[in-house]
Amino acid sequence: MLQSYLPILVFGALGLVVGTAFIMLNTVLGPKRPNPSKGDPYECGLPTNIASTFRFGVSFYLIAMLFILFDIEVVFLYPVGVLVESLKSVFVLVEVGLFVFLLMIGLAFVWARGALDWK
Amino acid sequence: MNGFPPIADTAFAEAPWLLVVKSIVIFGVMFAILPLLTVLERKLLGRFQQRYGPNRVGPVGLLQPLADVGKLLGKEHFRPDGAVPFLFAIGPLLVVLSGILAIAIIPFGNVVDGVGLYGIDVSIGILYFFAVGSIAFYGLLLAGWSSGSKYSFLGAMRAAAQLISYEVAMGLSLLGVIFMAGSLSLVDIVEAQSGLWFIVPQIVGFLVFMLAGFAETNRTPFDLPEADAELVAGYQTEYGGMRFGSFLLAEYIEITVVSAIGAAMFLGGFLGPGPDWLGPLWMGIKTFVLILMFIWIRATIPRVRYDQLMSLGWKILLPIATLNALVTAVVVTLT
Numbered sequence: 001m002l003q004s005y006l007p008i009l010v011f012g013a014l015g016l017v018v019g020t021a022f023i024m025l026n027t028v029l030g031p032k033r034p035n036p037s038k039g040d041p042y043e044c045g046l047p048t049n050i051a052s053t054f055r056f057g058v059s060f061y062l063i064a065m066l067f068i069l070f071d072i073e074v075v076f077l078y079p080v081g082v083l084v085e086s087l088k089s090v091f092v093l094v095e096v097g098l099f100v101f102l103l104m105i106g107l108a109f110v111w112a113r114g115a116l117d118w119k
Numbered sequence: 120m121n122g123f124p125p126i127a128d129t130a131f132a133e134a135p136w137l138l139v140v141k142s143i144v145i146f147g148v149m150f151a152i153l154p155l156l157t158v159l160e161r162k163l164l165g166r167f168q169q170r171y172g173p174n175r176v177g178p179v180g181l182l183q184p185l186a187d188v189g190k191l192l193g194k195e196h197f198r199p200d201g202a203v204p205f206l207f208a209i210g211p212l213l214v215v216l217s218g219i220l221a222i223a224i225i226p227f228g229n230v231v232d233g234v235g236l237y238g239i240d241v242s243i244g245i246l247y248f249f250a251v252g253s254i255a256f257y258g259l260l261l262a263g264w265s266s267g268s269k270y271s272f273l274g275a276m277r278a279a280a281q282l283i284s285y286e287v288a289m290g291l292s293l294l295g296v297i298f299m300a301g302s303l304s305l306v307d308i309v310e311a312q313s314g315l316w317f318i319v320p321q322i323v324g325f326l327v328f329m330l331a332g333f334a335e336t337n338r339t340p341f342d343l344p345e346a347d348a349e350l351v352a353g354y355q356t357e358y359g360g361m362r363f364g365s366f367l368l369a370e371y372i373e374i375t376v377v378s379a380i381g382a383a384m385f386l387g388g389f390l391g392p393g394p395d396w397l398g399p400l401w402m403g404i405k406t407f408v409l410i411l412m413f414i415w416i417r418a419t420i421p422r423v424r425y426d427q428l429m430s431l432g433w434k435i436l437l438p439i440a441t442l443n444a445l446v447t448a449v450v451v452t453l454t
Contacts, residue, residue, distance in 0.1 A: 004132040007223050007238040008247075010142035015219035019212035019365065026196035026360035039200035041268035042356050056273070060280050063429070067283035070437070074290035077444070078246060078303065081294055085301030085451050093452045100445055107437070116433045118426035 062115050073103045145238055149222055153371050154184030160414050167418035194360035201267025210262025211365040217254035218372030224248050225379040226305040228389045228398025244303035256282055263354035274353025278344035281334055284432040289331035291440035295324040295447035296384050309388035318385040323443040325385045327436050332377040338413055340420040341428055378409035
């Protein structure tokens with residue numbers, strides 16, 4: 001019944017109101033004493049020289065790709081998981097086992113290739 | 120085997136006005152309790168470190184959150200010149216929105232006198248928690264990237280990589296419970312524990328879930344996105360005033376939600392002696408115990424290194440959680 005999803009809209013609206021209030025309040029209530037040095041980013045140690053073309057480690061991309069692979073595995077296991085208890089069928093069990101086994105081969109592969117070692 | 124059983128029954132729903140009222144009540148109660156959690160945490164951290172913690176504002180420091188909010192409200196709003204104004208504002212909004220949406224799924228009790236003591240109880244159940252919780256990633260990434268500051272950016276990248284790494288382990292750790300309960304609806308899962316709490320057969324899943332929970336909420340020992348010694352304050356470095364406060368608020372909401380989900384999935388949620396309407400009390404007590412664990416661990420364990428964090432998530436928690444799920448599936452099928 002779609003009606004039971006209604007609270008999501010209520011919570012969403014409350015979240016938007018609270019969030020918007022939080023990000024606007026200081027503009028409205030706070031003092032206004034502009035100063036050019038307030039526009040500088042936080043500095044510590046070496047001079048901060050940041051541009052939008054800032055480069056960062058490729059490891060982050062690797063992690064993101066692995067996440068997509070394994071999170072989809074988890075999501076696919078959920079619908080089957082609901083049925084395991086009520087069906088109690090060896091067929092479902094073998095299916096789950098096979099699915100996880102194939103993905104574990106993938107995990108073993110990326111592990112052996114060193115994708116899980118943080119560099 | 121008698122065909123496919125009906126997926127989690129959710130035919131029950133109250134009148135629309137009642138749904139709206141109960142959502143607002145849940146929201147109000149949570150927002151009355153959350154500020155007290157911040158005092159509790161600071162008090163306990165103080166005691167752990169043999170000092171008093173806040174005790175000046177109000178009786179035993181209980182009004183400290185009001186003073187904090189007052190101070191944050193009185194701050195000037197400014198942002199770095201290199202920041203992207205719109206995205207800089209959207210970051211904290213998304214983080215708070217994600218937290219507040221997640222509150223809806225907490226089951227405080229079953230249906231009592233025609234009113235379900237929960238925000239929503241739907242057949243997607245626990246998947247809603249993952250889906251809504253993930254919105255916070257966007258908030259963190261946007262906040263860090265749009266700040267135009269080195270530390271914010273590094274903090275945001277770390278936060279994103281850490282959150283997605285532990286999301287996998289967290290999802291797998293709950294799979295064992297789903298195999299045993301045969302439902303995704305949190306109320307059904309709690310009811311399935313009337314004989315035995317799932318923490319007993321699923322102790323491995325519980326431990327993996329809590330570890331992943333610490334990482335998901337950026338708490339010590341996994342608070343690398345905001346590791347003050349290296350990154351100043353991570354993605355929130357350039358934020359001040361209530362925008363900074365919203366990250367803090369979101370963190371406490373997330374701690375509460377993760378503790379509540381943990382209590383519902385493993386500790387029997389609202390089950391306990393006494394009549395049904397006592398459910399919220401039991402749920403509250405169990406959630407509170409898990410929240411105390413968050414604070415206790417923060418005071419006890421030092422921060423791990425980033426490579427240790429990543430290998431813990433991928434090389435230890437992921438295989439253990441998978442193995443736990445497989446063993447559970449075998450046991451559930453064959454008994």
